[in-house]
Amino acid sequence: LPRIAREELKGHLDLLVLASMDGRQLHGYALIEELRARSSGTFDLPEGTVYPALHRLERAGLLSSRWSSESGRRRRIYELTRKGQESLSERRTAWREFAQGVDLVVQQT
Amino acid sequence: VTIEEYLRELRAALRVGPLRKRRILQEVEGHLREAAHVEGSEDAAIKRFGTPDEVASRFAPRRKSLVLAALATAALGLAGGLAYSLTSASPPHGVPAAIKVIRRQRVESDVVSVDIGVVDAYGKRVPHANILPDDGNQKPDTYRVRLDHHKKIYIVPIPHPGRTMRVLFYFSS
Numbered sequence: 001l002p003r004i005a006r007e008e009l010k011g012h013l014d015l016l017v018l019a020s021m022d023g024r025q026l027h028g029y030a031l032i033e034e035l036r037a038r039s040s041g042t043f044d045l046p047e048g049t050v051y052p053a054l055h056r057l058e059r060a061g062l063l064s065s066r067w068s069s070e071s072g073r074r075r076r077i078y079e080l081t082r083k084g085q086e087s088l089s090e091r092r093t094a095w096r097e098f099a100q101g102v103d104l105v106v107q108q109t
Numbered sequence: 110v111t112i113e114e115y116l117r118e119l120r121a122a123l124r125v126g127p128l129r130k131r132r133i134l135q136e137v138e139g140h141l142r143e144a145a146h147v148e149g150s151e152d153a154a155i156k157r158f159g160t161p162d163e164v165a166s167r168f169a170p171r172r173k174s175l176v177l178a179a180l181a182t183a184a185l186g187l188a189g190g191l192a193y194s195l196t197s198a199s200p201p202h203g204v205p206a207a208i209k210v211i212r213r214q215r216v217e218s219d220v221v222s223v224d225i226g227v228v229d230a231y232g233k234r235v236p237h238a239n240i241l242p243d244d245g246n247q248k249p250d251t252y253r254v255r256l257d258h259h260k261k262i263y264i265v266p267i268p269h270p271g272r273t274m275r276v277l278f279y280f281s282s
Contacts, residue, residue: 027139028136028140046158046159047140047157047158048163048167049167051133051164052168055133073139076132076135
């Protein structure tokens with residue numbers, strides 16, 4: 001699979017994070033693994049970029065978080081809020097329209 | 110570099126309040142220890158995470174920068190002898206017509222360097238503007254700022270104490 005340019009990916013990071021969190025409760029490391037697995041390794045992010053995104057989305061009220069201790073490890077667990085669900089739904093629609101438009105253009109060339 | 114060393118560097122590089130810094134460091138430490146356990150190498154886990162400066166710059170806050178800038182400005186006013194410049198400026202190259210730089214003030218102190226741009230946005234309301242610090246090397250870091258409803262004052266944290274940088278304002282819709 002082609003490597004996605006970091007800068008290009010940055011613009012879509014929020015959507016990718018929200019979509020990966022949909023219906024799940026994940027800590028940062030698990031989220032990165034999820035992104036990597038669901039994209040078959042295409043989205044191999046510098047892992048430190050994900051935490052600022054998580055914090056930003058939480059400040060925007062799209063995620064909530066809490067500490068959790070499992071097998072001696074303390075982790076911050078994130079999940080979508082109601083507002084996050086709504087935002088994800090809007091972003092999904094916008095993305096589909098955008099991707100469809102790009103695809104139509106690219107397919108013709 | 111060990112995880113402890115990395116966290117020390119990150120602690121020094123983070124420009125956030127103490128509570129937030131503590132949370133960030135706890136999360137990063139948890140991540141690195143888990144990654145090191147899975148990958149079998151602290152070094153590999155750290156490399157994948159990014160440098161402390163890169164990570165810290167992404168956590169750079171806005172509110173904190175306002176406090177720092179206010180302190181820097183107050184110190185400047187009290188000292189009276191520190192160098193500062195206040196000049197009228199035409200919109201920098203690359204700034205769309207929707208945004209106009211009214212004046213630009215540069216403040217320098219020992220603890221922080223900030224570039225204060227007073228700008229007036231009109232015609233087009235967007236939720237944020239991007240700011241591109243230009244230190245002569247076209248450093249690509251981009252900071253988001255909020256627009257208020259009136260004239261806007263943006264104060265940009267410069268993560269390099271003792272070094273001033275010009276800041277270009279431009280819109281991103």
